[in-house]
Amino acid sequence: MRIMGLMSGTSVDGIDSILVDFRGNPSKPKWKILNTFSFEYPSSTRQKILQVGQGLKINSKDWLELTEEITELNACAARNCDPESTAEVVGCHGQTLFHRSAEQSKRGGSLQLLSGPLLANILNQSVVYDFRSKDIASGGHGAPLVALVDEALVGRLGGWRGVLNLGGIANLTIIPPKTGIDKTRACLGWDCGPANSLIDLAIQDSIHSSLKFDKSGSLASLGKPKIEVIQEWLKDEFFHLEPPRSTGREQFGYEDLQKRKNDLGDISQEDLLSTLTTFTASIISQDLSNLCRLKNIRLIELLVAGGGSKNLFLMNQLQKECIGVNVREINEIGIPSQYREALAFATLSWWNFLGKKVNPKHITGANRSILYGIRVDP
Numbered sequence: 001m002r003i004m005g006l007m008s009g010t011s012v013d014g015i016d017s018i019l020v021d022f023r024g025n026p027s028k029p030k031w032k033i034l035n036t037f038s039f040e041y042p043s044s045t046r047q048k049i050l051q052v053g054q055g056l057k058i059n060s061k062d063w064l065e066l067t068e069e070i071t072e073l074n075a076c077a078a079r080n081c082d083p084e085s086t087a088e089v090v091g092c093h094g095q096t097l098f099h100r101s102a103e104q105s106k107r108g109g110s111l112q113l114l115s116g117p118l119l120a121n122i123l124n125q126s127v128v129y130d131f132r133s134k135d136i137a138s139g140g141h142g143a144p145l146v147a148l149v150d151e152a153l154v155g156r157l158g159g160w161r162g163v164l165n166l167g168g169i170a171n172l173t174i175i176p177p178k179t180g181i182d183k184t185r186a187c188l189g190w191d192c193g194p195a196n197s198l199i200d201l202a203i204q205d206s207i208h209s210s211l212k213f214d215k216s217g218s219l220a221s222l223g224k225p226k227i228e229v230i231q232e233w234l235k236d237e238f239f240h241l242e243p244p245r246s247t248g249r250e251q252f253g254y255e256d257l258q259k260r261k262n263d264l265g266d267i268s269q270e271d272l273l274s275t276l277t278t279f280t281a282s283i284i285s286q287d288l289s290n291l292c293r294l295k296n297i298r299l300i301e302l303l304v305a306g307g308g309s310k311n312l313f314l315m316n317q318l319q320k321e322c323i324g325v326n327v328r329e330i331n332e333i334g335i336p337s338q339y340r341e342a343l344a345f346a347t348l349s350w351w352n353f354l355g356k357k358v359n360p361k362h363i364t365g366a367n368r369s370i371l372y373g374i375r376v377d378p
Contacts, residue, residue, distance in 0.1 A: 001353070002034070004087035004125075005339075005346025006074050008095050010168030010249055011196055011307055012049050013212075014040040015074055017081035018342040022350045027152055029347075036339050039077035045069060053097050054254050070095050071115045075122040091128045091349025091373065092119060093341075099248035102141045102365065108246070110142045120378040128349040128373040140366025141246035144171035146344040147189025147363045148372070151175050153335065153347060156183075159300035162288070163330065164318075165340065166308025169247060170195035170284060173363075174297060182297075189363035190243035193283045194252035195308045198276045201257045206269055214273055217313025223274030229263055230279050234286055244365035277314050285321035303330040305340035348372045 001022050008015045019034040041049070048066060052058060058066070074092050079085075094114030102108030116129035132142035150163045156178035163173040174188040199220075200213045214220055238247065264275060291297045302325050308314050309329050319327045331337050351358065357369040 001089075001350060002087045003346045003350045003353075004078055004082055004090040005342040005344070005349065006077055006090065006092040007342040007345050008041075008070075008074075008093065009306075009341060010096060011200065012041065012046050012053075012095070012168070013307070014038060014046075015077040016339050016342040017077040018339045018346055019082045019087060020343060020346045022347070026351055026354055026356050028155075029152060029350075031153070031347075033336070033339075033343075035081050036336060036342075037077060037081035038338065039073065039080065041073065045073070049095060049097070053249050067113045067115055068118065070113050071118045072122065074114065075119055078123055085123065085125055087125060089126050089128055089349050089353050089375075090119070090123060091345045091352075092116070093131060093345050094129060096248065099143065099246065099250060101246045101251075102136070102139065102244075107139075108136045108141050110136060116374065116376045120376050124378045126353075126375060126377045128352045128375045130374045131345065131348060131372050134370050134372065135360060135364050135366045138366040138368050138370060140360055140364035141191075141244050142364060143246040144173075144189050144191055144363070145348065145372065146341050147171065147173040147187065148358050148360060149344045149347040149351075150189075151187050153343065154303065154330075154333065157301060160297050162299045162302040162325075164284060164302055164304045164306075166195040166280070166304060166306040166311075166314070167341070168195060168197040168200070168249060169193070169252065170280060170308070172284070172287060174291065174299070186362040188243065188297075190245040190287075191247045192287050193239060193247060193280075194256075195280050195306065196311075197249055197252050198257050198260065199273060199280070199311075201254055202261075202269075202272055202276055205254075205257065213307070214277070214311065214313075217273075217277060217311040217315075219270050220273040220277040220311075221313040223268060223270030223272070225274045225278035226264055226267070226271065227278075230275060230282050232263070233260070233279060234282055239283060239286060240290075244363060246364075274313070277311065278317050280308070281314060281317035281321045284318060288322060288325070299325045301326045301328070303328060303333065305330040305335070305337045307338070309337045
């Protein structure tokens with residue numbers, strides 16, 4: 001069955017689209033990527049999304065028009081990836097504008113801009129969208145949903161396997177081994193904290209830079225990280241919350257960057273980027289150390305996806321920090337790093353079509369099995 005997946009993440013770079021053929025057992029499917037396409041947001045659209053996500057107040061007309069614009073751009077990405085409209089279902093995540101973590105006394109919340117019915121009618125295809133609201137209504141965080149499909153797509157090894165996504169926010173999936181005493185344990189998943197969000201904002205915040213990101217980590221590699229400051233940052237309460245755990249730019253955005261810049265004082269741009277990049281690696285390393293200490297889970301492999309996997313300095317820092325773990329790009333097992341999340345939402349859309357529910361208890365914390373997404377026909 002041919003399924004289209006459309007995804008735009010917290011980095012707000014644009015829309016990744018993937019056309020996949022799924023066959024066989026939904027829990028252990030055979031799948032083949034037929035095509036991919038990446039549609040870069042117009043700079044004005046990207047700026048508007050980032051500003052609204054950071055608290056810019058706009059009127060009702062602007063909210064409506066931004067939703068329509070994002071929907072039309074998703075339609076454009078879908079048509080470029082599947083010009084003949086061969087997909088039986090189009091799964092579209094929409095653009096996250098706001099995320100509120102679930103707490104003991106407060107329900108979570110997550111806002112993705114997209115008009116599913118409009119997209120279905122533009123494409124004249126069935127669309128699955130609104131993947132997070134059922135999870136949140138059931139007491140979950142609504143994130144990280146990609147962790148729900150990793151075991152099906154990636155598979156198990158002889159030991160514990162991790163999948164790390166380095167988008168704007170970093171999230172981890174922990175997959176049990178296929179043999180031994182741990183084979184009956186459940187998959188785990190959570191948001192770790194900032195991945196590229198603070199690094200990208202630091203680049204864009206510089207009056208001397210026209211760059212959007214630190215390509216290959218080239219600037220960070222010229223600096224020296226402030227390890228003592230990073231050690232203090234790692235004490236932040238969020239990084240010691242027991243999963244399920246979720247976050248977004250609301251917590252690790254522009255205001256957070258300014259606070260961390262104040263902590264660092266007057267340092268060079270290269271030292272700032274080196275510190276922020278090493279901070280991301282240190283967050284992951286601390287999470288894996290806590291996983292070993294609290295649950296006696298030690299990874300043998302960590303597969304890395306997302307834009308951060310192209311940051312050579314960040315990848316080197318991860319390998320340095322995660323001692324004893326084989327850190328490598330997810331591309332090496334046949335999943336294109338850039339399209340891993342789009343592939344995940346294509347999978348959830350296939351499952352929605354089949355009526356396959358998922359138990360997210362150990363990932364999002366929701367209290368029941370859920371059929372993710374809402375289907376609408378043209």
